[in-house]
Amino acid sequence: xxxxxxxxxxxxxxxxxxxxxxxxxxxxxxxxxxxxxxxxxxxxxxxxxxxxxxxxxxxxxxxxxxxxxxxxxxxxxxxxxxxxxxxxxxxxxxxxxxxxxxxxxxxxxxxxxxxxxxxxxxxxxxxxxxxxxxxxxxxxxxxxxxxxxxxxxxxxxxxxxxxxxxxxxxxxxxxxxxxxxxxxxxxxxxxxxxxxxxxxxxxxxxxxxxxxxxxxxxxxxxxxxxxxxxxxxxxxxxxxxxxxxxxxxxxxxxxxxxxxxxxxxxxxxxxxxxxxxxxxxxxxxxxxxxxxxxxxxxxxxxxxxxxxxxxxxxxxxxxxxxxxxxxxxxxxxxxxxxxxxxxxxxxxxxxxxxxxxxxxxxxxxxxxxxxxxxxxxxxxxxxxxxxxxxxx
Numbered sequence: 140x141x142x143x144x145x146x147x148x149x150x151x152x153x154x155x156x157x158x159x160x161x162x163x164x165x166x167x168x169x170x171x172x173x174x175x176x177x178x179x180x181x182x183x184x185x186x187x188x189x190x191x192x193x194x195x196x197x198x199x200x201x202x203x204x205x206x207x208x209x210x211x212x213x214x215x216x217x218x219x220x221x222x223x224x225x226x227x228x229x230x231x232x233x234x235x236x237x238x239x240x241x242x243x244x245x246x247x248x249x250x251x252x253x254x255x256x257x258x259x260x261x262x263x264x265x266x267x268x269x270x271x272x273x274x275x276x277x278x279x280x281x282x283x284x285x286x287x288x289x290x291x292x293x294x295x296x297x298x299x300x301x302x303x304x305x306x307x308x309x310x311x312x313x314x315x316x317x318x319x320x321x322x323x324x325x326x327x328x329x330x331x332x333x334x335x336x337x338x339x340x341x342x343x344x345x346x347x348x349x350x351x352x353x354x355x356x357x358x359x360x361x362x363x364x365x366x367x368x369x370x371x372x373x374x375x376x377x378x379x380x381x382x383x384x385x386x387x388x389x390x391x392x393x394x395x396x397x398x399x400x401x402x403x404x405x406x407x408x409x410x411x412x413x414x415x416x417x418x419x420x421x422x423x424x425x426x427x428x429x430x431x432x433x434x435x436x437x438x439x440x441x442x443x444x445x446x447x448x449x450x451x452x453x454x455x456x457x458x459x460x461x462x463x464x465x466x467x468x469x470x471x472x473x474x475x476x477x478x479x480x481x482x483x484x485x486x487x488x489x490x491x492x493x494x495x496x497x498x499x500x501x502x503x504x505x506x507x508x509x510x511x512x513x514x515x516x517x518x519x520x521x522x523x524x525x526x527x528x529x530x531x
Contacts, residue, residue: 140166148177161317167310168281172294173302175279179257181208183281183304186259189213189366191308194261196334196358199378202241202268203363204248204256209371209386211252213363214244214379215355223247226407228423229271239267244379246275249400250427257281257302264289272296276424283308332526334361339499339522343511346520352377353474353497353520360476361499361528369478369529372486374401374493376473381405382493390479394486398493402467405494406434406458409466416452425450434458470494478528480504484513491517501527 142159143166156177160166168183175183182205189210193201199215216237224230227247235243238260246253258272260282269289272280279302280293293303317326339349339357349357356375363373367385372393374382382401384393406412407430415433417426429450432441438457441447447454475490477500487510490498502523504510514521 142166143170145177145180146174153177162313167307169305171285171290171303171305173279173297173300175302175304178208179279179302182206182257183259183279183306185366186210186257187281187306189362190259190261192334192362192365193359196362197355200236200238200241201261202238202245203259204242204245204253205259206252206256209367210245210363210380210383211256212245212248212380212383213359214241214248215359216241217244217378219243222408222413225413232267232270234267235271236265236267238262238265239271242268242271246271248379248381248404249383251431252400254424254427264293266292269293274423278302279304281306330365330528330530332365332528334358334365338524338526341502341523341525342520343502343507343523344514344519344521346515346518349497349520349522353472356474357476357497357499357522360474361524364476364478364528364530366530367478369531371478371530372397373476374398374473374490374495375476376401376494381473390477390482391485391489393477394475394489398489401473401493402470403431403434405467405470406463409458409463411455411458411462411466415455418450418452421450434463467493472496474498476500478530480507480527481510482506484509486510487513487517487519491519495519498522499524501525 142157145156147154148156158180186203186205189203190201197215201215203213204211219240227243229243255276255278257278258280263284264282265286266289269292273292281304293301314329316329317324336354359380360373360375363380364371370387370390370393372384373380374397381404382397384397387393429441441450471494473494474497475495480501480503482504483506496519498521
């Protein structure tokens with residue numbers, strides 16, 4: 140099959156719409172269920188590249204949760220701690236496979252952003268992974284294959300219309316890629332940069348120690364950024380992205396946005412949040428939204444009289460700014476990647492507040508000395524990659 144007609148493009152008024160191969164080859168995909176749309180395929184193909192590279196870089200199965208052509212989360216298949224299993228709402232599913240752990244992490248990092256995601260999996264989708272996907276609101280999944288029982292589980296989603304795509308993992312795209320804007324064709328070489336340990340060898344800071352686990356986290360951050368709309372910054376910890384800031388015009392705004400998401404990920408692990416008592420029949424999306432509001436500045440939206448009764452069995456105490464800061468001060472070992480250089484040390488100051496101890500960025504700013512000095516102030520180990528990773 141050389142082409143596939145789609146219902147419409149980015150919006151219903153954009154017709155006709157299709158995906159096709161210009162070189163006459165067959166499409167490297169098979170739609171096993173559903174009718175994926177234009178944005179679904181954009182998410183699927185970007186997500187597939189991300190997880191394929193993550194697995195190649197780390198050796199672990201990988202998963203990503205994509206929304207609007209940027210990842211909401213990305214992770215490798217490290218085992219979940221008891222706390223993470225609880226905050227990702229998979230503690231009732233028994234033993235999870237490495238691939239299932241990867242998707243639980245990718246989905247769980249930023250559940251608000253992942254709502255209605257398109258999933259990419261590096262490996263054949265197994266039953267434990269399908270069972271996690273089954274219970275979440277999602278648009279579809281792409282993977283190199285599906286176990287028979289897993290495929291049946293997924294086909295039952297959305298009244299049988301869930302989008303399931305199988306991709307040929309041996310497919311290699313042409314080295315030149317093209318896109319059109321305003322009827323004008325742009326052409327460039329594909330970004331074939333391989334992200335591995337060597338990318339993090341140049342360490343200009345006083346602290347040059349970056350353990351293997353942090354190298355994995357830096358690789359996760361940088362590969363995630365390779366497929367995130369720029370400007371972009373990603374925080375990673377323990378085998379997963381925990382905060383992604385995408386599409387911001389200002390670098391510091393990227394760092395703040397991603398840092399706030401990383402903070403929220405860690406605040407959800409605090410005893411204050413872990414001990415929240417939700418009403419028995421609360422929907423998953425309502426619960427996630429309630430947590431997001433509770434740990435933010437608009438906490439009265441869920442604590443006001445008449446509101447909290449709909450959500451909680453027992454009215455929670457206010458999670459004060461001082462209490463949150465005290466908990467966040469215990470956050471350690473976080474890695475940070477940036478798709479372009481940091482122009483000022485203010486990015487490092489913000490990163491430090493979210494437990495960042497390892498940084499990878501291209502370098503090359505006229506203020507590199509200020510950035511290095513700020514890293515040294517907090518004993519942060521930083522690598523200059525020398526490579527920009529803009530994605531548009």
